Amino acid sequence: MKYKIRFSFYSLFFVLTCFNLNAEWDSSLLGQVKVGGYVSATYDSRVFGIPSNYYNQLKNNEGSEATGIPVDELKSEDDFILKFSPAVHLAKKVSLFKFSGSAGVEIAQYLKNNDKSYVIPVTTFSIDFDETLSKNKRISNNAKIRFEAVFDLGQNVSASVLEQDLVSYTYFTAGLNVRYNHSTKFGIGGGTNYSIQQYQTGSTGPRPYQDFSTLPISLRAFYIYSEKLDFYTEYSFSRSKSKGSQPNLIDSKSHSISFGADGSYSTKLSGDVNVGYSVQHYDEENNQDQMNLILGFGLVYKYNSKTSSNFDISRSFSPSAQGFSSFSTSARVAVSHRFVEDLTGTAYISASDVEYNYPYDPDNPPLLTGESNSMNTYGFGISIVKNINKFFSATGGYDYSIIDRSSESYGRHILRAQVNGTF
Numbered sequence: 001m002k003y004k005i006r007f008s009f010y011s012l013f014f015v016l017t018c019f020n021l022n023a024e025w026d027s028s029l030l031g032q033v034k035v036g037g038y039v040s041a042t043y044d045s046r047v048f049g050i051p052s053n054y055y056n057q058l059k060n061n062e063g064s065e066a067t068g069i070p071v072d073e074l075k076s077e078d079d080f081i082l083k084f085s086p087a088v089h090l091a092k093k094v095s096l097f098k099f100s101g102s103a104g105v106e107i108a109q110y111l112k113n114n115d116k117s118y119v120i121p122v123t124t125f126s127i128d129f130d131e132t133l134s135k136n137k138r139i140s141n142n143a144k145i146r147f148e149a150v151f152d153l154g155q156n157v158s159a160s161v162l163e164q165d166l167v168s169y170t171y172f173t174a175g176l177n178v179r180y181n182h183s184t185k186f187g188i189g190g191g192t193n194y195s196i197q198q199y200q201t202g203s204t205g206p207r208p209y210q211d212f213s214t215l216p217i218s219l220r221a222f223y224i225y226s227e228k229l230d231f232y233t234e235y236s237f238s239r240s241k242s243k244g245s246q247p248n249l250i251d252s253k254s255h256s257i258s259f260g261a262d263g264s265y266s267t268k269l270s271g272d273v274n275v276g277y278s279v280q281h282y283d284e285e286n287n288q289d290q291m292n293l294i295l296g297f298g299l300v301y302k303y304n305s306k307t308s309s310n311f312d313i314s315r316s317f318s319p320s321a322q323g324f325s326s327f328s329t330s331a332r333v334a335v336s337h338r339f340v341e342d343l344t345g346t347a348y349i350s351a352s353d354v355e356y357n358y359p360y361d362p363d364n365p366p367l368l369t370g371e372s373n374s375m376n377t378y379g380f381g382i383s384i385v386k387n388i389n390k391f392f393s394a395t396g397g398y399d400y401s402i403i404d405r406s407s408e409s410y411g412r413h414i415l416r417a418q419v420n421g422t423f
Helices: 002-019 052-059
Strands: 025-027 031-044 079-094 097-110 118-129 145-160 165-181 186-199 212-226 229-242 252-264 269-282 290-302 307-319 325-340 343-357 372-387 392-405 409-422
Antiparallel strands (some): 025 031, 031 079, 118 145, 252 269, 307 325, 325 343
């Protein structure tokens, strides 16, 4: 029955595609309507994100009672994953407001670990006023106040090296960003992005997953240096709350202040650069506050019309569904080159360091209570994008990463190919 259902989805989308090769149309009620989707094939050498010795330990049923995951679902540590995702995209403009959204599904078939196959919804909805914030425009010809709102409901299934698991959770996010240019030189803004995550599977580790929500609020003051460049200072407050009763470092509040510049620094260099300081305060007693320098560098350098580089550096706190807290520092450098008009290639190298702390729990000494650990990851990859025609494009790539923990070190290979279509 599972295969018949999936086959019917493929057949339906194929029929819709055949009848809609020119199916980008305008409706007086819905606005612009498009039908799109993708088909992909991926090979993942460590689909659960864990080393071989740990995988074999779990599969041999050692300590399985603590994990909450059915051991018979662990059939192979590597896998081939086939995905198909059709969607309908709508966009309608009313005066200065642009409403856009999409609705579809993602169907995934794991060829070896077939119990992990799934069908999940993919939905988004956004409201953009004057298209200024979403397009990073700083000066509007129509109004001083601009805002955008984004809503997203769906499910995420992916391998997490940090959680050491193939993680599945349902999520809902609602974001709002506002900016007011008081004058040609001064502006203020703010935003929030509430999110909630509910987990569907048991953890492969000794700590069960806990559903949790996060509510960040940020306030910004801008000095508008030019139409292309802003200097700003930002204050952020974030509140995370778990839905479980186990000791954790999810239940926390954080405060941060940062200073930065966003826009074009020259004809070739652009991006957002900020540096600041953050304090993380945990609700439960006996867990010490954490303070650290935070960074956010996202720069693009254009060498010429065909070649560009991206430089990304970040340092930030984040909670884990298993109850610990992580502070990660990551860096990535990528080079993109357009070989011909319809063929572009990208290569990158990356490195990251994650320090994570466990909650204080005197009732469970085996869980390394109150201790910390670290993980280093190094990787590189290449990808190719080919525009076949105005309807189809194809992408392919290879990624390799080395995960270095205090207790083990192992590698991970990912090979992928995908065809995208928009009609």
